[in-house]
Amino acid sequence: MGAWGISTFDNDDAADWLADLSDHQSLALVRETIAAALDADDYLEAPEASTALAACELIAAAIGRPSAAARKQETLTRWIAHRKPSPDTALIADALRAIDRVLGPESELRELWEETEDYAAWQADVVQLRSRLSH
Template sequence: MGTWGIGSFENDDAGDFMIDLLDSGDLSLVREVLDNVLTSTEYVEAPDATLAIVAAEIVAAARGRPTFAAQREEGLADWLARIQPTIDADLATQARDALTRILADHSELRELWEETDDLHDWQAVVTELRSHLDP
């Protein structure tokens, strides 16, 4: 995985996902990647986790609670204005639950960050994003 920072959008998988999302007309991609994390039985794979973090960013932004990273993400605000997605409480809860799984044991992405000096900073970014999904 090409990663150049701890931020949600600072990796190749996120960039590819955003290209696909901005070409779409609904939240189906967001729902799909969140579902991949929530239905994984024992172990959350890193690519699934990376995409779920971006999906959670989109859910938070669509609820009117974007992180600073989401505010800076090129094209996201325009896409949200064009699509005007409705975020129900269930989708926000799914995004929050996915982030909780990604931060917990049995997460390959967490394990990868544990091998770096940036683990605590990465955890802080994901935890802050999760707070944007609070009811």
Template structure:
């Protein structure tokens, strides 16, 4: 995984996922990314975790509570305006649950960040995103 920083969109997998989402006409990829984390019965792979974080960013932005990172993401606001997705309580709950799972045990991404000096900053980014979904 090519990582540029601690932010939700600051790695290669996230950038590729955003391109795919912006090329789509609905939330199917967002649902899939969240489902992959929530239905995993074992260790959540880092690549799945990264996509779930971006999916949660999209859910928060579509619900009218974008993080600063989402506000700065090229094309996201225009895509949301064009697609006008409906954000149900269910998908917001799934996004929160996925983020909680990524912060807990059995998360490769969390384990990878724990090997760095940036674990606290990364955890703060994910926690703040989870709070955006609570509003």
């Protein structure tokens, strides 16, 4: 992985997902990304977990609760400003479940972070994202 940091958009998978977002006019990519994380069999691979977190960050920003890191993502803020997406309660509920999968025992991304000294900071960032979606 070329880029690796605590914030959601500090990794290549999330950055690539964000670049792909500009090709979409609706929340379809967001829904597909979250569904992929929820539909993963027993084990959630790191790329799917990273992109699911990016999709969740977009939802949080769309409902007016962006993180400081999300506010710095011009692609994200521009996309939201132009498309004015309105995530429904079902999508938000799915996003919360996806975050739970990312933080759960069958998550490669969580396992990778557990092997670092930054695990607690990464986990706190993801928990904070969950909190912004659930209020």
